[in-house]
Amino acid sequence: MKRISIVSPCYNEEDNVRACHETVRALFEGPLAGYEREHIFADNASQDTTPEILRGIAAADPSVKVVLNARNFGPFRSMFNGLRYATGDAVVVFLPVDLQDPPEVIVEFVRHWEAGAEVVAGARVNRQESLALRTSRAIFYRIVNTLSDIDIPLNVGEFQLIDRKVWQALMQHNDHYPYIRGLIASVGFKRVIVPYTWKARRAGISKNNLPRLIDQALNGIFSFTNAPLRLCTFVGFALAALCILYAFGATIAYMFNPQMAPRGVTTLIVSLFFLSGMQLVFIGILGEYVTSIHAQVRRGPMVVEREKLNIPS
Numbered sequence: 001m002k003r004i005s006i007v008s009p010c011y012n013e014e015d016n017v018r019a020c021h022e023t024v025r026a027l028f029e030g031p032l033a034g035y036e037r038e039h040i041f042a043d044n045a046s047q048d049t050t051p052e053i054l055r056g057i058a059a060a061d062p063s064v065k066v067v068l069n070a071r072n073f074g075p076f077r078s079m080f081n082g083l084r085y086a087t088g089d090a091v092v093v094f095l096p097v098d099l100q101d102p103p104e105v106i107v108e109f110v111r112h113w114e115a116g117a118e119v120v121a122g123a124r125v126n127r128q129e130s131l132a133l134r135t136s137r138a139i140f141y142r143i144v145n146t147l148s149d150i151d152i153p154l155n156v157g158e159f160q161l162i163d164r165k166v167w168q169a170l171m172q173h174n175d176h177y178p179y180i181r182g183l184i185a186s187v188g189f190k191r192v193i194v195p196y197t198w199k200a201r202r203a204g205i206s207k208n209n210l211p212r213l214i215d216q217a218l219n220g221i222f223s224f225t226n227a228p229l230r231l232c233t234f235v236g237f238a239l240a241a242l243c244i245l246y247a248f249g250a251t252i253a254y255m256f257n258p259q260m261a262p263r264g265v266t267t268l269i270v271s272l273f274f275l276s277g278m279q280l281v282f283i284g285i286l287g288e289y290v291t292s293i294h295a296q297v298r299r300g301p302m303v304v305e306r307e308k309l310n311i312p313s
Contacts, residue, residue, distance in 0.1 A: 004028075005088030010054075010097045011044040011072065014229055017053050020097040021064065031107045040065045040098075043080030045072045058309040061115035068311035073303045079158065080178045081303040084171065086110045091167050093180060094158035095138040101159040105196045109161035117167050124198040152185045153169075153193055160184060176302065187233065211230040235282075 008020055021039065028037040040124040041054050043066065054066045067082055079094055090113050091108055101122060109120040158180050162170070170180075 001034065002090070003088040004032065004090050004092065004106075005038040005086035006092040006095050006103070006106070007040045007042065007079060007082045007086060008084060008095050008097050009042045009044060010046065010050055011073055011078075012046045012048045012050060013097045014046075014048045014050045016097045016099070017041070017050055018057070020099060020103075021057050023099060023103050024095070025061070025063075025100060027103055027106065032110060035110070036088075037063045038065065038088050040067070040077045040082050040084065040085055042067045042078045044075065044078045045305070046246060047059060055309060062308075063308060065311050065313055066307075067303075067305055067311070068307040070304040070306040074177075076178055077302050080175075080180060081305075083167070083180075084243070086238060089164050091162050091164070093160045093162060093184070095157075099201050101157075102196060102199060105159075106161065108194055112192045112194065113161055113163065116190065117192040118163040119184060119191040120161040121153060121156045121184075121191060121193050123153065123155040123193050124157065124159075125155055125195040126197040130247045152182055153191075155195065157181055163189070178302075181234060197255045198277060204307060215225075223299070 006024060010017060013020075021041075024037065024039050028035060038251055039061075041057075041064065043051055045068070051068055054064075054068070058064045058066045065085055067078075067080055067085065073081075076107065083091065083175075090110065092109065093099060095103060095106070101124075105122055105177055112120045160181075162184060166184070166187060166189050172184055175183070225269070249304075
């Protein structure tokens with residue numbers, strides 16, 4: 001019997017964990033009855049009763065594995081750490097406990113996997129959320145796909161099923177802040193895209209607030225492209241060229257008619273502040289890369305675990 005592993009990160013999801021577990025179990029008792037289930041919950045140091053609920057679920061269901069983090073390490077680090085414990089022939093990288101990515105799509109994932117696909121990626125073609133969020137996400141996806149050195153499909157998140165060999169390639173990465181959808185795209189393999197509707201949350205409030213979404217977006221951009229640094233170089237050359245042209249023009253104008261050349265301090269002030277602002281922008285972009293490099297070379301643990309349930313030591 002083939003085993004399907006499913007990873008579900010969670011943080012303060014006491015209203016949704018049981019429903020997620022029951023829904024997945026029903027799926028493997030129904031259309032996926034021919035497969036063995038392994039459901040891994042990675043709790044990111046929840047402050048509510050989520051850990052207690054997970055302990056009860058793990059005690060009653062040996063197919064459930066639980067990793068309890070010592071603190072909140074962010075959704076991507078927690079998810080990647082949970083992936084390390086997957087033992088299935090195929091692995092669903094991310095199934096949110098709020099079930100916004102519908103579990104029933106996993107049945108189609110498995111069908112494509114059995115037909116030979118090594119990566120089956122869900123594409124959120126429709127989203128049950130506000131127009132502002134839909135627009136922001138669409139812009140982000142296009143920016144990352146345009147700037148990236150690899151092909152990251154539009155609207156594809158971490159809700160994907162990967163074959164064991166893809167999982168093995170993924171586990172060779174040792175990124176301090178893993179951008180998982182980008183890592184999956186970077187390793188290659190045969191891929192199939194499955195469109196679906198991203199549903200509204202059934203209960204609770206999303207923990208991915210605007211600062212976290214911005215942080216994840218910047219991580220995706222700076223992890224898989226050097227385009228921002230290239231842009232800084234080109235803009236720097238362009239500004240230098242414009243300054244040289246302006247200097248030549250001002251000199252020639254002064255030679256023909258000294259009254260035509262602007263001699264006030266306004267030009268100097270505008271130029272000074274404009275160039276200073278551009279320098280700060282470029283230093284900030286460079287700082288993002290330096291920060292990422294610094295975090296990577298420190299070689300600290302990606303996640304510190306407080307407790308593991310149903311996971312052999």
